[in-house]
Amino acid sequence: MINPAYLYAGILLAAGFIFVIVTMTLVSFLSPHKRTKEKLQTYESGETPIGSAWVQYPLGFYIFALLFVAFDVDIVFIISWAVVFKKLSFFGFFEILIFITVLALGLAYAWRKGVIRWI
Amino acid sequence: MFHVSDLYLLAPEASMAILALAVMMVDLFVKRRLVTVTVGLVGLIVPLGFAIAQAVTPGFLATPHRAFSGVLVIDPYAVFFEIVFILIVAVMLLASYSYVGKYVKADGEFYTLMLFSATGAMFMASTNELITIYISLELTSIPLYIMAGLLRTGERSAEAAVKYVLLGAMSSAILLYGFALLYGLTGTTDLAGIARSVGTGIQDGNVLILIADVLILAGFGFKISAVPFHMWAPDIYEGSPTPATAFFSVASKAAGFAALIRVFMSGGLGQVNLTSLTIIIAIIAIATMTLGNLVAAVQTNVKRLMAYSSIAQAGYILVGFLASIAGKHPDGNSAVLFFILVYVITNLGAFSGIIALANATGGERIEDFKGLAKRAPLLSAGTALCMLSLAGIPPMAGFVSKVFIFTAAWGEGLSWLVVIALLNTAVSLVYYGRIVKAMYFDAPLKEDHLTTPIGLSSSIALTTAALVVITFAASLVLELTGPAANLLAFLVK
Numbered sequence: 001m002i003n004p005a006y007l008y009a010g011i012l013l014a015a016g017f018i019f020v021i022v023t024m025t026l027v028s029f030l031s032p033h034k035r036t037k038e039k040l041q042t043y044e045s046g047e048t049p050i051g052s053a054w055v056q057y058p059l060g061f062y063i064f065a066l067l068f069v070a071f072d073v074d075i076v077f078i079i080s081w082a083v084v085f086k087k088l089s090f091f092g093f094f095e096i097l098i099f100i101t102v103l104a105l106g107l108a109y110a111w112r113k114g115v116i117r118w119i
Numbered sequence: 120m121f122h123v124s125d126l127y128l129l130a131p132e133a134s135m136a137i138l139a140l141a142v143m144m145v146d147l148f149v150k151r152r153l154v155t156v157t158v159g160l161v162g163l164i165v166p167l168g169f170a171i172a173q174a175v176t177p178g179f180l181a182t183p184h185r186a187f188s189g190v191l192v193i194d195p196y197a198v199f200f201e202i203v204f205i206l207i208v209a210v211m212l213l214a215s216y217s218y219v220g221k222y223v224k225a226d227g228e229f230y231t232l233m234l235f236s237a238t239g240a241m242f243m244a245s246t247n248e249l250i251t252i253y254i255s256l257e258l259t260s261i262p263l264y265i266m267a268g269l270l271r272t273g274e275r276s277a278e279a280a281v282k283y284v285l286l287g288a289m290s291s292a293i294l295l296y297g298f299a300l301l302y303g304l305t306g307t308t309d310l311a312g313i314a315r316s317v318g319t320g321i322q323d324g325n326v327l328i329l330i331a332d333v334l335i336l337a338g339f340g341f342k343i344s345a346v347p348f349h350m351w352a353p354d355i356y357e358g359s360p361t362p363a364t365a366f367f368s369v370a371s372k373a374a375g376f377a378a379l380i381r382v383f384m385s386g387g388l389g390q391v392n393l394t395s396l397t398i399i400i401a402i403i404a405i406a407t408m409t410l411g412n413l414v415a416a417v418q419t420n421v422k423r424l425m426a427y428s429s430i431a432q433a434g435y436i437l438v439g440f441l442a443s444i445a446g447k448h449p450d451g452n453s454a455v456l457f458f459i460l461v462y463v464i465t466n467l468g469a470f471s472g473i474i475a476l477a478n479a480t481g482g483e484r485i486e487d488f489k490g491l492a493k494r495a496p497l498l499s500a501g502t503a504l505c506m507l508s509l510a511g512i513p514p515m516a517g518f519v520s521k522v523f524i525f526t527a528a529w530g531e532g533l534s535w536l537v538v539i540a541l542l543n544t545a546v547s548l549v550y551y552g553r554i555v556k557a558m559y560f561d562a563p564l565k566e567d568h569l570t571t572p573i574g575l576s577s578s579i580a581l582t583t584a585a586l587v588v589i590t591f592a593a594s595l596v597l598e599l600t601g602p603a604a605n606l607l608a609f610l611v612k
C-alpha cells in the first residue's frame with residue numbers, strides 16, 4: 001500500500017508541470033509581438049548598455065578572482081573565530097595565526113610572481 | 120580537547136607541511152633549483168626524524184595514540200606509511216632533479232607540490248575520521264593534478280591534467296557519497312564509532328552498508344586505479360612529466376591503499392555482509408590483474424606499460440586486502456604492507472631508469488631501450504633488477520612479497536583467486552621481460568655512452584640497494600611491518 005501522501009505529492013508535481021506548460025503556451029499565442037530596438041537591447045538594470053556584451057576580458061583576470069577567494073575565505077574564518085575568541089583563548093589565537101600565516105605566504109607567492117601588477 | 124602532547128604526534132605531518140612552505144619560499148626568493156632541492160632533501164630529515172623517533176621509542180607504539188579528539192591516530196600502521204611517504208619524496212627529489220630542469224615549467228613549484236601531496240598522503244594514513252580522510256585525499260590529489268600539467272612542451276600534458284581533474288572530482292564525489300551513507304547509518308564520522316555501530320546496530324543483510332562499501336571502494340578505486348576505475352591511468356601516466364608519473368604510481372597509490380585499508384579495518388566494514396563483499400572485491404581484483412597484465416603486454420610506450428603494470432600490481436594488493444578483511448588475520452595485512460613497500464621501492468627504481476633514459480635521449484618507447492645495457496650498463500642493471508622484481512622472478516623481493524600475499528589469501532580459502540593471480544604473474548613476465556630483453560639482447564640504437572646525472576644514479580642505486588637488502592632480509596622487514604598489521608587486526612576485535 002502506497003502512502004497517500006506520495007499520491008498527493010505526485011498530483012501536485014504533475015499539476016505544477018501542466019500549469020507552467022499551459023500558461024506559457026497560452027502566453028505565446030495571446031501576447032502581441034512588437035520587437036522595437038529598445039526591447040531587443042541587453043538588459044542592464046535599466047541603464048543604457050555601453051558596447052557589446054561579448055567583451056573580452058584579460059585571461060589573467062582569474063588570478064585576481066583567486067586572490068579574492070583567498071581573502072574571502074580568510075574573512076569567513078576570522079569572523080567565526082572572533083565570535084568564539086574568548087572561549088578558545090590562546091589555543092584559538094595560535095590556530096588563527098597559523099591560518100593567516102599560510103594565507104599570507106600564498107599572497108607573498110602571488111606577489112613575488114608578479115601577478116598583482118596592474119595589467 | 121587539545122593537549123600540547125598532541126603536537127608531538129602531529130610532528131611528522133606538521134613538519135612536512137612547514138617544509139613544503141619553506142621550499143616554496145626558498146624557490147621564490149633564491150630561484151636556484153639546486154638550493155631548492157637541497158633545502159628539500161635536508162629538510163626531510165626533520166619529519167623523518169620525528170617519525171623514526173616515534174617508531175623506535177620503546178613502548179611508544181604499543182598502544183595507539185589519539186590526538187585532536189581522536190581525529191589523528193598514531194599507531195605503527197600510520198608511522199609505517201609516514202616513513203614510506205617521506206622516503207618516496209626523498210628518492211623523487213633525487214631522481215627528478217635533472218629532468219625537471221630540462222622539461223618541466225615552474226620547476227620550483229614541482230617540488231613544493233610534491234611535498235604538499237606527500238603531506239596529504241601522510242595524513243591519509245594517520246587520520247581516523249571520515250571528513251579528515253576526505254580532506255587529506257584532496258590535499259594529496261590537487262597537487263597531483265597540477266603536476267600532471269607541468270610539462271613544458273605538449274598538449275598531452277595539459278590534456279592529462281584536465282582529465283585528471285575531472286575524473287578525480289568524480290571519484291571524490293562518489294567517495295563522499297559513500298562516506299555520507301556511512302555517516303547516515305552510524306551517526307558518526309569517527310571510524311572507531313562506526314566500528315562500534317557496525318555489528319551491533321547494523322547487521323548482516325543491510326543493503327545500505329553494502330552500497331556504502333561499494334561507493335567507498337569505487338572512490339578509492341580511482342586512486343589505486345582498480346578496474347573498472349582505471350581508465351584515467353594510461354593517458355595521464357603517458358601525458359605527465361615522467362617524474363610526476365613515477366610519483367603518481369607510488370605515492371597516490373600507496374596513499375589510496377593506506378586510507379582504504381584504514382577505513383575498512385578500523386571502521387569494521389568487513390564485519391557485515393562479508394560474503395557479498397568478498398565476491399565484489401574478488402571480481403574487482405581479478406578484473407584489475409587480468410586487464411592490467413593483458414593490456415600491458417601489447418604496449419609500446421613505456422609509460423603506458425608502467426601504467427598498466429601498476430594497475431595489475433593494484434590487483435595483487437587487492438587480493439591481499441581481501442585476505443585481510445576476510446580473515447581479520449594479521450598475516451593478510453602484514454603481507455599487504457610488505458607488498459606495498461616492495462612495490463614502492465621497485466617502481467621508484469624502474470621509473471628512475473625510465474626518467475634517466477627520457478632525460479638522456481627523450482625516448483619513452485620500448486624500442487628506445489634497445490641495447491641500453493651497452494650504452495649505460497649500471498643504469499640498465501638497476502632498471503632490469505627492478506623490472507624482474509616487479510615480475511616476481513624467484514630470488515627477488517617482488518617474488519617474496521607475492522608469495523606472502525598469495526599464501527595469506529590461500530590461508531583464507533581464496534585458492535581460486537590465488538590460481539588466477541598466479542596465471543597473471545606468468546603473463547606479466549612477458550612485458551617486463553620484453554624491456555629486459557630489449558636492454559640486454561638487442562643491438563644498441565647508437566654506439567655512444569649515456570651519462571646519468573648524479574641524482575638519478577643515486578636514486579637508482581638507493582632503490583636497487585634497498586631491493587637487494589629486502590630480498591635477503593625479508594624476514595627482518597616483515598618483523599617491522601608485522602606490528603603495524605597486528606595492531607590493525609587488534610583494533611578490529
